[in-house]
Each structure stands twice: as C-alpha cells, then as structure tokens.
Amino acid sequence: MPQHQAKRLALSQRQAALILLLPFMVVYGLFLVYPFFNGVWISLHDWNLMAVAFNPDAKAFVGLQNYERVMWGRNITWGAFASPALQVIGLLGMLASFLLYRSGRAGRVTAIAMGLAALLLFVLPGFHPGEGGRWYDRRFWPTVGNTILFVGLAVPGVTITAMLLAAALNGETRAKAVLRTLFFLSQVLSVTVVTLIWQIMFSPRQGLLANVTELLGGSPIVWLTAEGFAMAAIVIATIWWSLGIAMILFLAGLQDISQDLYEAGALDNATGAKAFWYITLPNLKRTITVVVVLQIILHFQVFGQSHLMTNGGPNDTTQVLVRYIYQTAFRDSELGRASAMAVFLFVIMGAFSILQFVLGREKDE
C-alpha cells in the first residue's frame, strides 16, 4: 500500500483487520467460547439444573468426580485381549499403517493418524471391570460404542451414495438438473420432518416398506423396535437426509476434473466404470477426505433420529451420546455429569477436526 494513502486512512492494516474482525470475535466469544468454558466449569461441579436456578449456592465443586463417575468404575483392570476382536483389529491396524508408510503408499501424517487410531482401538477396549468390579455408569461406554457404530455406518453410506449420485447426475441436461434439485431437497427438511416421514415409511401397519414386503409375500419387519434393524433404520433415514451437501461437494469436485483427462483415457480404452476408477476417483481424493471428515464430525452429534424414531431402544441399541447427554441434563437435571460427557464428545470431535486440518495441509505440500 502506498504510504500517503495509509496516512490518510489513519489506520494500519492490523488495526483495520481488528475492527473488521471485532463483531465476529464478540459474537463468537459470547456464544461459543464462553459457553464452552462455562460447560467445562459446570462439569467440575455437582450441579442440579433446577436447584441451582433457584439457589445459586446449591452447586458443589467436585473436581473430576463427574468424569470418574461417567467413564470409570470399581476395580477396572486392563488386559491385552479382554475384547479380542477389536484389539486384534487394532494390532493389525498398527501393523498396516507401519507397512503402508514403509512402502510409501501413505504419507507420514496419514500413517501416524491411522496408527494412533489403531493404538486407541487396541488400548481402550482392553479396560474392563475386574473381579467384583463394575463400571460406575454401565451405559456410558456402550452408548459411545453405539455412536461410533452409527458414524461407522452413516459416513460410508452417505459418502458412497452421494459420490455415485454425483457421478450420475454430473451433466448439463435438464433432467439431471431437476434430479440434482430433488436429491438435494431432503437436506433442507428439519429432523422432525425427516423422522416423521421415515417413521411412517417404517411402520409395520401402514408403511411403504411393509407394503412392499407384503407384496413380495414376506411378513413386514418391525424396523424401529427390532434389535437387528433399529440402528439400520436410523442410518437409512440419516443417509437420505444428509445426502445433499455431500453430493454438492462431489459435484464441485467432479467439475474440477479436466475433460482432457477423460479424452486421454478414452484413447487408452478407459471409459465408463474404468474411467471412474482410474480417473474420477483419484482426482476426487481430496473431496472425499473433506466429505468424510465433515460427516464424521456431523454424525457424532446425532440426536433427533435416535430420540424421535426409536427412543434409544430397543434395549439401548440406538442410544447415542448426545441423547444420553440430553437425558442426563434435562430429565435427570444432572448438569455437571452431562457436561462431563459433552466435554468427552468435544475431545472426539476436536480430534477429527485436527485430523482434517492436518490432512488438508499435507496435500498442499
């Protein structure tokens, strides 16, 4: 910037930036940073929602006791093969990330991230109550497990469906434009509407799915109350609901791929599925990373689908972390304990955010 202009403005670039950023900082601080630290503060207290509202002195500082009550237990021990299936997968994961790094198929950061995830998978399931012991809260870890299962099903489901749809609908015909809009429409619905639609779809008495099964001569599945189907049901509803954004991201990614690549590929006989596998997919790698990480962060916060469609049942199989936090805070009025769980959720999502940040930078190099 020429010097005489800067003098006339009487504001340095730094000052201007600060002023322009101020409104954002104030709102961000007030509505995100402050509540976050307040939440951490509450998690260190025995804090009854209603009692504290009527008498601010009704809370008591308990340090980390809420965390202990939620996550720990009596006589908890660790064994290398306490839950063999998960821990063996963890061990194999660590081996695989090392080998991938050595053979140059994975970057250093990717390998470290994978290795860390595998290490956690080896270490965490090893904790279990020893003789005469028990978890203080026997529902917390199964609830975390359900949430991870939900994320593990919904994220690949959304990603693959959205990618295939985007590939099919990437073009300039009118029909494709109409279909793109149609597929995106579900995204704008609120969770109450989505769950209502799908409750009707899944209803064994009047639902579309039941009618189809009956037409084919089967007896209808009671999706929402059958142990093996309830989680699948909320995953299906979620995929239908959150397809839109992922599809748009993939469409943007597809349009970034140069047509020249396809022309060159066609000369070498790579068309259709081959072209998708050898040209489209590798070029979408970055978009896939973004979509996957965004979806992971989003779906860890699943609440409405579980709360409204299955009430967390049957037998807690669809109980998820945010619903547990909600119930603990509002049904049980135990704000401190609920905040401790919320901080735990924050750590998980924070880890994935960092992962996204790191992966994004690695590609830039």
Add this chain to the structure above:
Amino acid sequence: MKHAILGATALALLATGATAQEVTLGRFFGDCENAGTDTKASVGEACIIQSIINAADAQLDGVSVNTLPTDWGNYYDQIKAAYAGGTPPDVHVMHRHRVPEFAGIGALADLTDDLAAAGIDPSDWEAAALEAVTYNDRIIGVPMDFHANLWHINMDLMDAAGLVDESGAPILPSSPEELLEHAAAVKAATGQNYLAADFAQFPLGVRLVLALVWQQGANVFDGDTATLDTAEARNAISAVTQLFDAELANPQLNYADSQQAFLNGEAAILVNGTWVVDFYASEAANTETALSNYYAADFPTLFGDGATWADSHMWAIPAPLKANDPETYNAALQVLAFINDHNIDWARTGHMAVRSSVLESAEYAALPHRNEYTGTADIARDTPPSARYGAIQDVLNREFQAIWLTGKSPDDALADAQLDVQDLLDR
C-alpha cells in the same frame, strides 16, 4: 403529529394492558386445532382441555390465556429448562409423580392461603386428590383428575370366545393361568390376539407389569433401596411374556399401532388409560371402525390384591410468579379456578373427577361407560414418591422392553434394572 401518534399508541397499549392480563399456559395432552369454546362438545383429551382453556380465555374478565407450544414427549425437559432459564409458563399442568422433583426445590407457589379468595374450595376435593397436591402440608397445586390403567374391551371378540357372563359383562382372568386360557380361547375362536398394549414405546407395558407386582404386595423400590430383583417381579413378567411366547399378543406394537390394532378388531383387549374412554366410545359408534361393542373394565386381579397403575394430573403456578408478579399470579389463580369449575367437563375424557360434588352428580354417573370401571378408584396405585421418578420409569421401560423385544433373560434384565435403579436412588 409524530408525538400525537406515539402518545396514542402508548395509551392504546396501556389500555389493552389494563383490560387483559396475559397468562401463559404450558400443557401436554397434544394439539387440538379448532377446539372452540364449547366444553361439552369436544372429544378427546387434547380438544377437551383446549376447549376449557379457550372458554377461560373468552369468559374470564381481564384475563387472556396464551397456550404455549409444547411437545408431549419432551414436556418435562422443556418445563425444567424454562424454570432453569427463569421463564416458566404462568400456569402449567403436571403429574402428581413430579411433585417431589419440583416442590422439593421450592419451584412451585404455595397456594394454600389464596385458594378460597380465588373461588377454589379444597374441602370439595377427594382426600386422595388433596394428598396428591400437598407437599410438606402446603397445597402446591390444583388437582384435575385421577387416571389409571383400564382394560378396554372388544365385546364381540370376547363373546365369540364365550368370555361374556349373563349380565353382559366380560369375564376377565383371575390368575396368570386363566389369562393364558382366555387368550388361547380368543385366538381359537376368532384368530385374533387376546391382548394389545404399547409394549414398545411409552411405558404402558411397564405399568402393566407394575400392577402385577403390586398385586403380590411387592414394589420396585422402598425408600432408598431397589427391590426389583424379586420372585414377584419374575411372576409378573412371566404372566405377560407367556402371551408373547404363545403368540397371543404382539410386543412390537407402539402406542399408535396397538390402539389401531384394537380399533381394527385385531385384539380383544387393549391395556391403556382412562384418557381414551370417550374416544373409543365415539369410535365404537362410528360404523367405519371395526370395533363396535366397547366396554371399559377395571384392571383385573391376577394375584392376591387388586392394583392398577394410577396417577393424577394437576395444575401449578411457579413460585417466582407469586413472589414477583402479584397481578399475573391472581390472573393465573382465576384460570385454575375456571379449570376446577369445569372438572365435570374434563371427566368426559374418561378420567375420574377429583371433586366430591362432581363425583356425586347425576351428570357424572351418566357419562358413557362410567359404571363399568367404578372399582378403579379403590385399586389405584403408584410407585413411592421420588424425585427420580422419570429416570426410574425409563430404566424399567428399557429393561422390560429388552425382555420382550430382544430376548434378554428376565434374570439379566432384573439384575441390571436393580443396579440402575439403585444407582439412581444413591445419587
């Protein structure tokens, strides 16, 4: 000119402010769009209560009532969050079982000395109703009903199975063994299920099992001790699960589906509350509904003593309103008095009235099916008072559902429920 307009607006605002004191009202019972103000014509809980509220809004001088949007399933979460945020509704409905939780921390206004001036006579309330709204010897609410689980019966299916006596009343089982026999008889005669209830969503199945536990003189907790893992609980559960095992009842139906099954003539008996008597009576009169011959019976005694799950609806005013805003408090009391005056209209739902004068009236006795469940008031029961009631119900609902929906063994489910309820009582 500008000042004149502003002044006139301010005056107009003052004038309307003086003529109508707005009272915000929170309630569950569901939505009713066009309830009107005729408290004698509406059908079903939602429309009857809304017609009473609309009538209060129209007829009370200087009081306007604004019904806040609330959701049945999350009602208490919403109300508690509103209290915590300092903005509870000026009057709100609640259950007797929530009194320890709300009154225990002083959230509810003490109405004892203000009822008479508002035109509410507590001496007209039944003793059990007065007890329901009393906490530490003070009256903290206005009772509206007793409600309880009934057996709603399709008499045509019962008749086909030979389960109707000479007086035209249904023959109901008096033991778990007889329950199974009756259920098999209905299946053999009609091909339909004997019993339906919401075993999959709301805790109606829990209330059924609880009644059978109480009938054996046991309970699920006593003071600070969980007493769930007992032989009585196993008996109660197996009385129900024997029907599922023999495919004489379907545990996978939720509230709406089980009700639909009953109305479609696919179940001889529906276990549900008093709140649907007028609705089923009107559906039975509807020629398009398969159910045409409806009877509302007391919950039968399968074990030693009669018992059925029961609770009360009541209206309360937040303590801060009484302390900080006497004008709105007085208006809120008028709304409660109006609801209390219309106890007979609320009883049209099928609920039992709380006022002796109403209970003794000819109009009350003439309500449809009323003479069929006169024994219910005497066998009404509930779990002991606890600030953890909601959470305990959820534990029972989860573990019992696990038994009939996922095949968890009763031993494991009761052991887990025992631990969880004890944890809740220990907190």
